[in-house]
Amino acid sequence: MSEPYWEVRDGDGPHLLLIHGFLSSRAQWLANLDALAAVCRPVVMELYGHGRSPVPAAGRRFETGAYAGAIDRIRERLGVAEWFVCGYSLGAAISIRYALDYAERVRGHVFTNSTSAFAEASLIDAWRANAAPVAARIRSGGSAAVDGLAVHPRRARRLPKGLREALVRDAALLDPEGVARAFEHTMPTASVRARLSHNARPALLVCGRRERRFAPHRQHAEAVMPNLSIVDVDSGHAVNMQAAPAFNAAVAEFVGEHS
Numbered sequence: 001m002s003e004p005y006w007e008v009r010d011g012d013g014p015h016l017l018l019i020h021g022f023l024s025s026r027a028q029w030l031a032n033l034d035a036l037a038a039v040c041r042p043v044v045m046e047l048y049g050h051g052r053s054p055v056p057a058a059g060r061r062f063e064t065g066a067y068a069g070a071i072d073r074i075r076e077r078l079g080v081a082e083w084f085v086c087g088y089s090l091g092a093a094i095s096i097r098y099a100l101d102y103a104e105r106v107r108g109h110v111f112t113n114s115t116s117a118f119a120e121a122s123l124i125d126a127w128r129a130n131a132a133p134v135a136a137r138i139r140s141g142g143s144a145a146v147d148g149l150a151v152h153p154r155r156a157r158r159l160p161k162g163l164r165e166a167l168v169r170d171a172a173l174l175d176p177e178g179v180a181r182a183f184e185h186t187m188p189t190a191s192v193r194a195r196l197s198h199n200a201r202p203a204l205l206v207c208g209r210r211e212r213r214f215a216p217h218r219q220h221a222e223a224v225m226p227n228l229s230i231v232d233v234d235s236g237h238a239v240n241m242q243a244a245p246a247f248n249a250a251v252a253e254f255v256g257e258h259s
Contacts, residue, residue, distance in 0.1 A: 021089030049178010
């Protein structure tokens with residue numbers, strides 16, 4: 001069975017799984033790994049069709065519920081009973097889904113701004129309606145079509161130069177079929193909005209306060225999600241990259257408190 005690519009980095013403490021966002025890669029965490037290593041052992045995972053991960057033959061493997069199962073198999077291979085998970089953007093939709101489905105395996109979970117995780121029904125319906133034509137354009141256009149997507153790393157002008165360059169290099173590894181299947185299967189299954197009230201584990205939202213469109217989602221999470229703490233940082237969407245010191249400090253404190 002093809003599984004996502006993952007690797008364990010040096011560190012001291014419990015394992016912390018880090019899941020990047022759409023069109024990103026393990027390079028997203030370069031500004032965080034050294035600081036987090038003081039309190040945990042980071043495990044970086046790459047989404048299907050991204051970075052070094054394969055593209056499974058079955059489209060259903062791209063659904064967030066299937067990702068949650070794949071994540072727990074990583075935990076089993078590490079031989080640990082419990083760990084922490086952290087997700088960014090689309091990765092947050094997956095990490096929160098895992099924390100809901102496998103709560104008994106999660107010491108705590110961290111996430112950043114994620115429209116996909118908090119999407120309301122109308123947005124999900126729009127994603128479903130647009131998935132087939134968008135995926136068809138990507139399949140017919142190949143890598144050039146992927147490069148033309150609005151959220152491609154080459155358009156991320158507000159990231160630190162070294163991080164942006166690393167992400168652009170890894171973007172050359174993006175598999176158009178994997179990106180197409182993300183539109184078809186991951187996006188329509190990403191929202192955990194209806195399940196937030198069932199959260200049973202300690203959770204931390206490190207929120208980029210400059211992303212105005214996320215503000216209503218932040219308010220919703222604060223109102224309905226049990227066991228949630230929120231740390232607001234001076235950042236836009238790319239919280240862990242634009243405000244790395246603040247993100248690292250918040251996550252380190254959270255991991256230390258719940259280890």
